[in-house]
Amino acid sequence: MRIINADPGGAILELTRDELRILNNALNEVCHGPDAIEDEGEFHTRMGAEPVEAKTLLGQFKSALG
Numbered sequence: 001m002r003i004i005n006a007d008p009g010g011a012i013l014e015l016t017r018d019e020l021r022i023l024n025n026a027l028n029e030v031c032h033g034p035d036a037i038e039d040e041g042e043f044h045t046r047m048g049a050e051p052v053e054a055k056t057l058l059g060q061f062k063s064a065l066g
Helices: 017-030 039-045 051-065
Strands: 002-007 010-014
Touching: 017 039, 017 051, 039 051
Parallel strands: none
Antiparallel strands: 002 010
16 A cells, blocks of 8 residues: 555545455455444444445445456
């Protein structure tokens, strides 16, 4: 991973396909895997995001991976 720009408002990162695949797989496990976090409150506590945000990001990862 290469950090292109980072500030308090966000970051621009460059990821290899392998790094993107790792993030995709990890997010897929917490959203859809056998030990997925089903409770929305618990999901937010553990992940720092709402399930819909995580699933949207997961969809973007999948699109980027083709």
